[in-house]
Amino acid sequence: MTAVIDIQGLRFAYAEATVLEDVNLSIQDGEFLGLVGPNAGGKSTLLKLILGLLEPQAGRIRVLGHSPRRARRRLGYVPQYPAFPRDFPIRVEDVVLMGRLGTGHGLLGRVGRYRSADRQAVRQALREVEAAELIGRQIGTLSGGQMQRVLLARALVGDPAILILDEPTANIDQRMEGEIFDLLATLNRRMTIIVVSHDIAFISGYVSRVACLNRTLLCHATDDIDGQMINELYGEEVRQISHEHSHAHGHEHSHGHSHADVHGQAQPRSPAPVAVSRGHAHA
Ligand SMILES: Nc1ncnc2c1ncn2[C@@H]1O[C@H](COP(=O)(O)OP(=O)(O)OP(=O)(O)O)[C@@H](O)[C@H]1O
Numbered sequence: 001m002t003a004v005i006d007i008q009g010l011r012f013a014y015a016e017a018t019v020l021e022d023v024n025l026s027i028q029d030g031e032f033l034g035l036v037g038p039n040a041g042g043k044s045t046l047l048k049l050i051l052g053l054l055e056p057q058a059g060r061i062r063v064l065g066h067s068p069r070r071a072r073r074r075l076g077y078v079p080q081y082p083a084f085p086r087d088f089p090i091r092v093e094d095v096v097l098m099g100r101l102g103t104g105h106g107l108l109g110r111v112g113r114y115r116s117a118d119r120q121a122v123r124q125a126l127r128e129v130e131a132a133e134l135i136g137r138q139i140g141t142l143s144g145g146q147m148q149r150v151l152l153a154r155a156l157v158g159d160p161a162i163l164i165l166d167e168p169t170a171n172i173d174q175r176m177e178g179e180i181f182d183l184l185a186t187l188n189r190r191m192t193i194i195v196v197s198h199d200i201a202f203i204s205g206y207v208s209r210v211a212c213l214n215r216t217l218l219c220h221a222t223d224d225i226d227g228q229m230i231n232e233l234y235g236e237e238v239r240q241i242s243h244e245h246s247h248a249h250g251h252e253h254s255h256g257h258s259h260a261d262v263h264g265q266a267q268p269r270s271p272a273p274v275a276v277s278r279g280h281a282h283a
Pocket residue numbers: 014019037038039040041042043044045046
């Protein structure tokens with residue numbers, strides 16, 4: 001396998017506050033990587049560095065063999081919060097069309113209008129996320145889950161090699177969460193995926209690897225996510241909770257299990273390797 005993302009000795013600070021330090025991470029082609037960690041642990045910041053939206057103070061990031069900025073057009077990104085207000089008067093088709101900007105695929109004919117190839121790509125992307133019927137809707141009328149599908153379509157419409165999602169299911173119910181991750185599992189057959197989540201146990205049923213990020217400390221390598229590791233990662237923030245996921249369509253990942261998130265943690269059901277290391281973290 002080849003590394004599609006390679007990060008060495010990365011350090012990043014907003015003004016005085018160091019958020020990431022000595023981060024080393026290699027992501028292989030075809031991986032489905034879950035990025036977890038406590039609030040303010042630096043997850044979104046790391047994604048923005050990979051996307052070339054921020055520049056590191058030290059270290060090196062290569063994405064598909066290039067600088068993040070050069071590779072940007074081959075990345076699909078679903079941000080944590082959409083960059084436009086939900087009451088903005090814009091239709092689903094227009095939101096997804098935005099994903100064609102800067103991707104090098106078709107985009108804007110000579111008179112400055114989207115070409116039919118762009119509109120065709122939008123229909124295809126919406127079909128892929130099972131939201132074709134939403135194409136004419138105003139975004140303000142969508143449910144949280146529908147909106148996430150639309151944002152996913154926007155990320156897919158440029159035919160990315162790597163899909164990067166920042167907590168795509170933070171504000172939607174558990175059934176919808178399962179549906180979105182089923183979709184991601186299907187997409188992972190043809191693209192590398194990185195997804196930020198607070199929910200280690202849930203994503204463990206889907207991802208091929210979990211990377212743990214806590215400000216300047218990344219979890220040490222281990223084969224299992226166990227209670228001790230989660231405590232190290234989340235510290236006092238965690239407490240025990242447990243509840244069932246009940247996915248309506250009974251996909252293979254459906255199971256009742258405990259959750260590890262900012263609100264709580266418990267013994268996750270599925271072991272998952274953690275292969276991110278900080279330079280001098282416990283090996
Ligand atoms: N634009 C910014 N300017 C200054 N500080 C910032 C900025 N963005 C984030 N930070 C700070 O950097 C730290 C890491 O934030 P980041 O959003 O990367 O964490 P996160 O792990 O994604 O958190 P969460 O799980 O809460 O989304 C936080 O302390 C945050 O307040």
